[in-house]
Amino acid sequence: MFGSPLVKSLGSIFRYLGADHVVLITGSRSFTESPHFGNLLAWFSEEQVRFDHYTCSGEPSPGSVDGVTAKYSGDIPSLVIAIGGGSVIDTGKAVSAMLGVNKPVKMFLEGVGTETPPGTKVPFIAVPTTAGTGSEATKNAVLSEVGRDGFKKSLRHDRYVPDYAIIDPELYAGCPPSVTAASGLDAITQLLEGFVSTGAQPLTDQYALAGLKMAGRSFENACRNGADLDARGDMALAAFNSGVVLANAGLGVVHGIAGALGGLRRVPHGAACGTLVGLVTTRIIEKLTRIQGWDTHTVRKYALAGAALSGGDHGSVQGNVESLLDTLSRWIREFDIPALGTYGFTRDIISTCAQGSGLKNTPVELSVEEISDIIRARM
Numbered sequence: 001m002f003g004s005p006l007v008k009s010l011g012s013i014f015r016y017l018g019a020d021h022v023v024l025i026t027g028s029r030s031f032t033e034s035p036h037f038g039n040l041l042a043w044f045s046e047e048q049v050r051f052d053h054y055t056c057s058g059e060p061s062p063g064s065v066d067g068v069t070a071k072y073s074g075d076i077p078s079l080v081i082a083i084g085g086g087s088v089i090d091t092g093k094a095v096s097a098m099l100g101v102n103k104p105v106k107m108f109l110e111g112v113g114t115e116t117p118p119g120t121k122v123p124f125i126a127v128p129t130t131a132g133t134g135s136e137a138t139k140n141a142v143l144s145e146v147g148r149d150g151f152k153k154s155l156r157h158d159r160y161v162p163d164y165a166i167i168d169p170e171l172y173a174g175c176p177p178s179v180t181a182a183s184g185l186d187a188i189t190q191l192l193e194g195f196v197s198t199g200a201q202p203l204t205d206q207y208a209l210a211g212l213k214m215a216g217r218s219f220e221n222a223c224r225n226g227a228d229l230d231a232r233g234d235m236a237l238a239a240f241n242s243g244v245v246l247a248n249a250g251l252g253v254v255h256g257i258a259g260a261l262g263g264l265r266r267v268p269h270g271a272a273c274g275t276l277v278g279l280v281t282t283r284i285i286e287k288l289t290r291i292q293g294w295d296t297h298t299v300r301k302y303a304l305a306g307a308a309l310s311g312g313d314h315g316s317v318q319g320n321v322e323s324l325l326d327t328l329s330r331w332i333r334e335f336d337i338p339a340l341g342t343y344g345f346t347r348d349i350i351s352t353c354a355q356g357s358g359l360k361n362t363p364v365e366l367s368v369e370e371i372s373d374i375i376r377a378r379m
Ligand SMILES: [Fe+2]
Pocket: 133, 186, 187, 190, 255, 269, 273
């Protein structure tokens, strides 16, 4: 549901769902300190909706999910609503999937647990307040634990796609420029990686190109003037599209590296993707054009992405590819996306991280050495 105030959209959903006991999950401050929170509480009271409120901060972990679900054994709530950034939405998604399951969520995480997620869930409404992960449109929740045996892995099932996503551009207006930039670059990375993915399809391509065009015309305005609701709306839809694209076409090596980094240290996902996407895209295109030349399906797709993101046709495949790389590197520089060292990463993690980075659906092979070089250059 796009464009209406939060409580108006909730009103129409509640008329259909009739939920009387809600688990409400929000971030720790930005939403709860905004007037929108007061409006929501007043609406709950008017509608006599019983709710339990939990806040979460930082990247979501199995512990934060189990901490909520363990509170319910007999009286399972009838709805979960998560309002916040990607971390909050992922926490809400995992809570809605695990309520009533009575087992730790870690048992169901890909590559960590041994059990297949059951796919049962309590209805879930995702209300994003940052335009980035597109979790409001995806079937997975990413949970992590940092440290020596750290991981960043997904709880995934087709039925975990949120039942509703409410996109109210006003809710994004309070998102600070640094978070807007990093999350926006995450969405752009997802659109781009999905667009050139080996799993791309005609329908996901349409979502990806439309998302890249919206991001192209509105990324800078959303970062520079948070109150520009047209720009916020564009970025919110670009992020939603990126979720549709990644859930159906898959991602690439930027997300492979970001996943490995996220298991080693606490680093915001958007910042990890944002710092890597420029250089990774450059290296992939260098390799593709060296092996296959400029006139190939994938390189032409990078050119289309360049025209969409830069807002104009530069006359040739090479011109549009260059505009893509220029736009990405300019945004990373102008909006101060930090290098990895800012988050405490040091050179001794490079080889572990490169070995743990999956290529996912990247359209060209990259060796562990090539991935190591990329990580080293962004240190
Ligand atoms: Fe992402």
